[in-house]
Amino acid sequence: MLARVGAVLAQIDDKTIQVSGHTDNLPLGDKLTAQFPTNWELSAARAVTVVRFLTEKANVPPQRLVASGYGEWSPLASNRSASGRARNRRIEILLTPALAPKPMARGKLAEVVDAHAGRKAKAKK
Numbered sequence: 001m002l003a004r005v006g007a008v009l010a011q012i013d014d015k016t017i018q019v020s021g022h023t024d025n026l027p028l029g030d031k032l033t034a035q036f037p038t039n040w041e042l043s044a045a046r047a048v049t050v051v052r053f054l055t056e057k058a059n060v061p062p063q064r065l066v067a068s069g070y071g072e073w074s075p076l077a078s079n080r081s082a083s084g085r086a087r088n089r090r091i092e093i094l095l096t097p098a099l100a101p102k103p104m105a106r107g108k109l110a111e112v113v114d115a116h117a118g119r120k121a122k123a124k125k
Helices: 002-009 030-035 039-056 082-088 106-124
Strands: 015-021 065-069 091-097
Touching: 002 039, 015 039, 030 039, 039 065, 039 091
Parallel strands: 015 065
Antiparallel strands: 015 091
16 A cells, blocks of 8 residues: 555655654553654654655655654544554654745756846836
8 A cells, every 4th residue: 555655655746745653552562662662762663664665665755755753642543442542553644835946957047037137127117
């Protein structure tokens, strides 16, 4: 499924792609605690794993990706049941408008600067 999503994301060039990791609120077992001291580290690692997959396998440009970890602090469901905890262990992918301008060829940049200067000169008259 992630490969299919990645193929679509690789074609979108005007968005920033935020991958957010989430967990349930159960304390981590001894095995996991050695690698992830808290659910926050686990959720961030979950997001980074997806970001790496998207860049390495789906060819999504890495400069468009952001990984974030929410830990247990943004649940979708109650953590009182196994099914609720399963829903809370997830990643979310959020697309937002890219804030950085797209790169522009030097010739095109010169045209834009000249046009802007021309408009300013006309406005002063």
